[in-house]
Amino acid sequence: MNTPSAGINRGPQGAEAPADGASKELAARQLPMPSDQLLRGRRIVEIAHNGEVYRLQSTRLGKLILTK
Template identity: 50%
Template sequence: MPAAPNAFDVLSHPSLDHAGGGRPSREAPSPIAQLESAELFGEGKIVYIMHNGARYRLQATKLGKLILTK
């Protein structure tokens, strides 16, 4: 029985090569940024995020949920 692929094998699959070369990458994936919501919101409940030229609104609700709208 073949071993299940690990995350590195899946993430480096040639189909995910956006450079167009179609070759798997052997570079280690870059770490993913993680922030606490308090770092984003500070004392407020709304922050605006610019993404690809569009402005998004991230809002924290009274129940502690997050709502992202364009």
């Protein structure tokens, strides 16, 4: 007899879904991050990604530019 793993809920078709705490965490990660959280008052911020450095720049017109 198979019993579902702890922390896993089964949906209507038997598909596994994360438990409540995990689904809330996943939903929180999928929300857009405000640019002011990234920039924190600066015009330019450098972002390291996969061994490369990128620059995220806020323009005077309120646009964002991402360059390598």
